Amino acid sequence: MILCIDAGNTRLKWGLHDRSRWLAKGVVAHEGIATLALPAPVQRVVACNVAGNAVAGQIEALARSLAAPLEWFVSSAACCGVTNGYGRPEQLGADRWAALIGARGLHAGPALVVMAGTATTVDALGADGRFLGGLILPGLELMRRTLARNTASLPEARGRYQELPTNTDDAIESGALHATLGAIERMAKAACRSTSAGFRVLLSGGAAEALAPHLDLPLRRIDDLVLEGLSRVAISSS
Structure with a gap:
């Protein structure tokens, strides 16, 4: 085991x-x-x-x-069919590297690997298994807390997503979601410049449920993508 x-x-x-x-x-x-x-x-x-x-x-x-x-488990230049595109491969977070390896094992085509947790990471994975680059931004909850902590009049909001919010709580909730969704959509455009055949957004993490209904992209929800990558690495080396 x-x-x-x-x-x-x-x-x-x-x-x-x-x-x-x-x-x-x-x-x-x-x-x-x-x-x-x-x-x-x-x-x-x-x-x-x-x-x-x-x-x-x-x-x-x-x-x-x-x-x-x-x-x-630590980041490396290549593992399980995935090539690390970082100039210094060891600088890539081990969790992001594991998620990319897990994603490659579950989807053979081009993908955007989105881990929505305390931080949100948005990583582009080519059809050939090459990690092309990615983003790190604050997670949804961290965005909300930062606004409440660093402004005099904004609350720690518990609003609802609205395209055009008309109250402060909804404006904060929707702002965090719009910012994250926009980052994902812009990265999807960059990842699809050469080919869109078989492209998927692979979405994992605690905030995935909040993001998924608003993503107008080919989407696959995957629970525990880091664990999937770790199991793939362990099995390949046994």
């Missing part, structure tokens, strides 16, 4: 894979890592961590308690 761990900025996702399918998945707060209950013995742990050293230490302690070797 392979335990795949995606330690993000606000929580940890995990999945137990038997090299053919997922047996179980779950989500825990960072402080809940030590009490993670698994339904089967683990032979390997493959982890991606963008949450800092303290969380890394908790994952290492978990691996020791499971008596399973721990492999830290």
Whole structure:
């Protein structure tokens, strides 16, 4: 069994894979890592961590308690049919790299890989598997909180999306969504300049549900895209 761990900025996702399918998945707060209950013995742990050293230490302690070797997933120049287009491949976030690898395993054509979490990343993946480049912008919740924290009169809004908002809460909610949707749509145009055959937006992350209804692009929702990439890497190296 392979335990795949995606330690993000606000929580940890995990999945137990038997090299053919997922047996179980779950989500825990960072402080809940030590009490993670698994339904089967683990032979390997493959982890991606963008949450800092303290969380890394908790994952290492978990691996020791499971008596399973721990492999830290890091960005590289190429992996599992995906080529890293960064000038310095190691600078690409490991979570983005894992998501691109997961996307390539699930979709063979050109794609825009959108991870909508604490931050939103929008990464272009060519039909040949080359990562062409991408964007990082604040996630929807972070946009809302930043406005409330750094302005004197704007609230931490809980409005609804409207094309033409007529109250402040809706204006803030719609502004965050419009900004994110606009970034996705502009990147889609850039990614489709050479070819649009088979193009898809592959959308994952906690804010995917808020974005999906408003995207007028070929779309596929994929849960836990980072875990998909980690399982693909683990299986390919076993």
